[in-house]
Amino acid sequence: MSGLSKSGLPPFVDPLNRAARLSVAPMMDWTDRHCRYFHRLISRETLLYTEMVTSPALVQGGALHLLDFNAAEQPVALQLGGSDPTELAKGAKIGADHGYAEINLNCGCPSDRVQSGSFGAVLMEEPEKVAECVASMAEAVDVPVTVKCRIGVDDQNPEEVLPDFLAKVSAAGVTRFTVHARKAWLQGLSPKENRDIPPLDYDLVLRMKADFPQLHLSINGGVTDLKQAQSFLDAGLDGVMIGRAAYHSPWDVLGAADHQIYGASYASSPSQVVQDMLPYIEAHLSAGGRLNQITRHMLGLFHGMPGARGWRRFLSENAHKPGAGPEVVLAALGQREQAA
Ligand SMILES: Cc1cc2nc3c(=O)[nH]c(=O)nc-3n(C[C@H](O)[C@H](O)[C@H](O)COP(=O)(O)O)c2cc1C
Numbered sequence: 001m002s003g004l005s006k007s008g009l010p011p012f013v014d015p016l017n018r019a020a021r022l023s024v025a026p027m028m029d030w031t032d033r034h035c036r037y038f039h040r041l042i043s044r045e046t047l048l049y050t051e052m053v054t055s056p057a058l059v060q061g062g063a064l065h066l067l068d069f070n071a072a073e074q075p076v077a078l079q080l081g082g083s084d085p086t087e088l089a090k091g092a093k094i095g096a097d098h099g100y101a102e103i104n105l106n107c108g109c110p111s112d113r114v115q116s117g118s119f120g121a122v123l124m125e126e127p128e129k130v131a132e133c134v135a136s137m138a139e140a141v142d143v144p145v146t147v148k149c150r151i152g153v154d155d156q157n158p159e160e161v162l163p164d165f166l167a168k169v170s171a172a173g174v175t176r177f178t179v180h181a182r183k184a185w186l187q188g189l190s191p192k193e194n195r196d197i198p199p200l201d202y203d204l205v206l207r208m209k210a211d212f213p214q215l216h217l218s219i220n221g222g223v224t225d226l227k228q229a230q231s232f233l234d235a236g237l238d239g240v241m242i243g244r245a246a247y248h249s250p251w252d253v254l255g256a257a258d259h260q261i262y263g264a265s266y267a268s269s270p271s272q273v274v275q276d277m278l279p280y281i282e283a284h285l286s287a288g289g290r291l292n293q294i295t296r297h298m299l300g301l302f303h304g305m306p307g308a309r310g311w312r313r314f315l316s317e318n319a320h321k322p323g324a325g326p327e328v329v330l331a332a333l334g335q336r337e338q339a340a
Pocket of ligand 1: 025026028051148180195222242
């Protein structure tokens with residue numbers, strides 16, 4: 001390996017690696033294009049991930065509409081699910097041709113549907129296959145290919161499995177990994193339980209950074225705020241990925257990120273973000289979309305602030321109604337401001 005990233009820059013100068021200091025996790029049904037556009041208005045710097053798109057759906061099923069995104073969302077990474085090197089290479093190429101800044105392979109998702117296709121977290125058992133997949137993907141695209149994984153599955157010993165996985169997959173050219181710091185149990189737990197029940201082992205991920213200093217390692221799982229994220233960066237990790245907390249309280253998590261994590265000095269406010277969403281909402285409605293397809297992602301914007309409940313309730317009760325438009329959003333904002 002040359003030690004250079006695909007941009008030709010050393011890995012830690014690469015702008016995408018810098019963006020990856022903080023990322024919003026891929027979340028099915030949540031981090032769709034509307035959610036990402038909204039998050040991008042809150043943080044200009046954070047790396048955003050799509051929901052997982054399976055490579056069979058992309059390559060065989062023509063699910064190309066799932067790839068549509070707004071250029072303003074950049075930097076945005078496409079997450080693929082799959083385990084066939086040829087198909088993943090095709091999927092990666094389709095994604096890169098659509099303009100995604102990064103292609104990520106999902107090796108962490110435990111859902112039944114994904115297991116039956118033999119991909120997601122079950123790939124923790126097959127690092128050689130993952131290496132083959134990422135090598136084939138990297139061959140097909142010029143953007144970085146990255147991996148999101150767990151620390152192990154079922155009765156695997158993470159202390160052995162994770163270093164072996166990182167060594168084998170990085171030997172195939174991957175320089176950036178995100179590790180969800182808990183095992184996935186492939187039998188007996190629902191995907192939701194698999195995000196809470198297996199215990200977190202942050203320490204193991206920190207030790208991996210010591211063992212693989214050349215890799216860009218992001219930690220994921222249970223991070224609730226920027227302070228905690230910063231403490232992982234201070235401890236030597238290269239990035240922190242936040243999922244649920246970023247979704248449920250986007251302003252708390254992303255609102256100060258540009259300043260605190262990236263040293264940038266953009267100023268906005270939750271109310272300003274609402275105003276900034278209006279042209280996007282209008283364009284979506286003009287194209288035949290519905291208001292609540294966007295506003296469902298905005299319910300947590302005022303989380304923890306006075307008037308949060310009024311905002312959430314007004315949108316929940318009104319945004320799904322036929323003909324609902326920007327006036328509903330402005331009325332919800334009015335409710336919240338009255339209460340504040
Ligand atoms: C609704 C939901 C959908 C998810 N979908 C995906 C997915 O498509 N791909 C993936 O790698 N992880 C997925 N995850 C897992 C998250 O990316 C993340 O690893 C997990 O939620 C732990 O991070 P957190 O504690 O910060 O939420 C999903 C999580 C949630 C809550």
